[in-house]
Amino acid sequence: MAKPRAPELYKRLRAEIVLGRLAPSQRLRLEDLRTRTGSSVPTLREVLTRLSADGFVIAEDQKGFMVAPISVENLRELADLRKLVEMEALARSIEAGDMEWESRVVAAHYKLSRSEARMQAGEAAARDDWKRYDWEFHQTLISACGSRELLSVHAMVFDKYLRYQMLFLTFRGGIAQAEHQALREAALDRDVASAQAILSKHIEGGVAHALAAYADRERAG
Template sequence: MADDKQIVEEGVGDIAFRHIRDDIVAGILQPGIKLKLDALKTQYGASVSTLREILNRLASEHLVVAEGQRGFEVAPATADNLREVADLRLLLESHAIRLSLQTGDLDWEGRVVAAHHKLSVVEAQLLAGEIDRTAQWVRYDFAFHNALISACGSRTLLDLHASVFDRFIRYHMLAASFRGSAVMDDHRALFELAMRRDVGGIVDKLTGHIRSGVDYVLSTGRI
């Protein structure tokens, strides 16, 4: 019975971890709010001990701040941190994309084609005014960038990139608006450069893509 209870708690903990993490990235749990264990227990259906473990895991990803005896709060959002996260994303993604373009096979090309098609459809819908597609766009944006680097050959690199990407996307969710046709043009260019295996060109385009994302978020005045 004890083992069964532990298995159930681990399952609940995994679900709660993903739910809390997603709510932070999506901006539902706003920067700086106190994460009170009793309230979280009711909201996410996990025990206090499990929630402490979850919040410590999120603190290691810099999505939560541990305040010693004072508990936990959602990590603040600042312009300096946005720039820092952008630099880290660029470092990881540039390295991974170089490796992918050098070693990617036909299956890799298929993943990139499929991911870009889904992303471009949703971006066209957003440009047409369907703003309820924003959350879907976030998923497909990550799927496209992840497909581009998926042939890098390093699970550790992919996992690190995914964590940093979420921290970057969090700022876009807090800005609460779509970047428009410029981001769609960037994604099309990244796709075409990937298909041509143009390493130098795609790294240059990726650099501009991430930097313009930072400028856009800051221009909204919400950070």
């Protein structure tokens, strides 16, 4: 079987970190990763170095690599950065988006709303679908912004922010559903101010929910 190439392995390990399958502060032992992924040690070093440069992994002198830890301060910083980047990209996208963009927004929201309904019904298996479609919806909303660099920065920040949501399963139920619906409508109505206000409230609500879950985990030990 062919060994995975560095770009493929990067995506896989980054996804495992974002989805919480590799836990915060977990040691990343090269031999364990080599056995599990079928990759070579040089390729693993290359990938882990790139993940370190992107902030998903910490490289420690003489100690190897570990998954980046989590903290309240980091979550708040990521939320502020996400708002800054996503609100700018959203405004540009609403102003420039064409009919094809509108149809993609509608389709992305449909998938998200269906997965949210499954989450509301208590389907644990819907967890990964819910976050994938949440990511897709927000990415689609800003996809017409006209800036690859802005989209790239947003994808990086969103994944780091998403990691906290996946760790604490911070689904806010009907509140988040209503915000997504309102965000879709404001975007399709080309109402930049309303869309940005809804997005800001949506992100702040998610942070508050995640912080409450984080505090509960800390109290539980």
